Amino acid sequence: RKWYDEHREAILRGWSAGDGDDGDNNVQILFDVIPYMHPGCYSGYGDDEEGFYTIYSMVFSEIYHEEQEGWLSEGNIEEMPLG
Numbered sequence: 001r002k003w004y005d006e007h008r009e010a011i012l013r014g015w016s017a018g019d020g021d022d023g024d025n026n027v028q029i030l031f032d033v034i035p036y037m038h039p040g041c042y043s044g045y046g047d048d049e050e051g052f053y054t055i056y057s058m059v060f061s062e063i064y065h066e067e068q069e070g071w072l073s074e075g076n077i078e079e080m081p082l083g
Contacts, residue, residue: 030066033059 004011011034035041036059043050 030070031062033063 036055042052042055045052047053
């Protein structure tokens with residue numbers, strides 16, 4: 001949340017993670033969550049391929065793995081299972 005608060009203006013100006021630069025700082029985004037910040041990214045609340053739970057399970061899993069990879073590459077933690 002802190003990162004989004006700090007980059008609010010850049011996001012509102014239309015910056016996206018693919019740009020690689022928020023206008024003020026050179027920021028590399030590994031997983032773009034912007035497409036998942038509105039209800040149009042899922043269809044219904046079922047467990048089907050386009051359902052809420054399937055979509056957000058994928059989103060949170062991807063965020064977890066990207067965070068874990070970053071921490072591991074810095075030597076901060078040992079690999080831990082998502083669960």
